[in-house]
Amino acid sequence: MTETTPGLLPRDTVLHIRDTCLCLAVQRAARRLARRFDAALRPFGLTNGQFALMVALNQPEPPPIGRLAPFLGMDPSTLTAAVKPLARRGLLVVEPDPDDGRSRRLRITPEGVALMRQAVDVWREEHAALEAMMLPGMAEALRTGLGALAQPPL
Template sequence: MSRKVPFEATLEVRDTCLCLHVQRAARALARRFDEALRPVGLTHGQFSLLNALNRPQPATLGAVARLLVMDRTTVTAALKPLERDGLVSIQADPSDRRSRLLTLTGKGLETLASAVPIWRETHAALEAGLVPSSPDGLRAALLALC
């Protein structure tokens, strides 16, 4: 009992699917930022994670997961190489030993400080190419989907 989907449906999805277009754009942006951040030894995901930890007080794993819209298991896995490389410190929370507190180390702060100018330059170049759309309009539209 074979049902056929007309090729026109494939074209419709290709041309109109918001999820597909956002995924494609996300992959293209990720590649661009990965390449730009390579000189400081970071991927775009690691940069985002280090940036999420750049705060006055240590962050909890849950707070970082919520900020990055990731599950805790994925954040934990992403932290392992950063901890191994000495960029992040993970300590038990003294007020709740089940919770973990995440902080940037001195090396992590230095790496982030080296990466931010690269991110700014890459980001500015990408925003400049968003014509005729405004970067703020794009951000608002994408945030509305969350």
């Protein structure tokens, strides 16, 4: 005999949430995209998140962790944890901030740049294949819409 849990939400409510929840739809799509790019970047020993972090470090002045974390949609402690394996591999270094001794900056190393030069070609191929699967204009509309959602509220 199968027991049921009393007080469950009505089935029509569950279906409505399943079919209309923007958060759920974005999470599901993000997970699929993450798996796709993780697989493409695996030969370089990178995840899609590590790739995005390394791209963000590709600038003349190393950014402080406190400024980089919100850009990547992370909190500083999560970013600090994500940095450790890349630093162990010698792909980036953590430096003290010359303007604020309590803060740290992240600098991509020459080894990190060399790896990114290889990985970015695979990223471009994978990204082009993904966009080719979409209707014309859909990728740009998606970037615009998600960008608007990522902005902090006024």
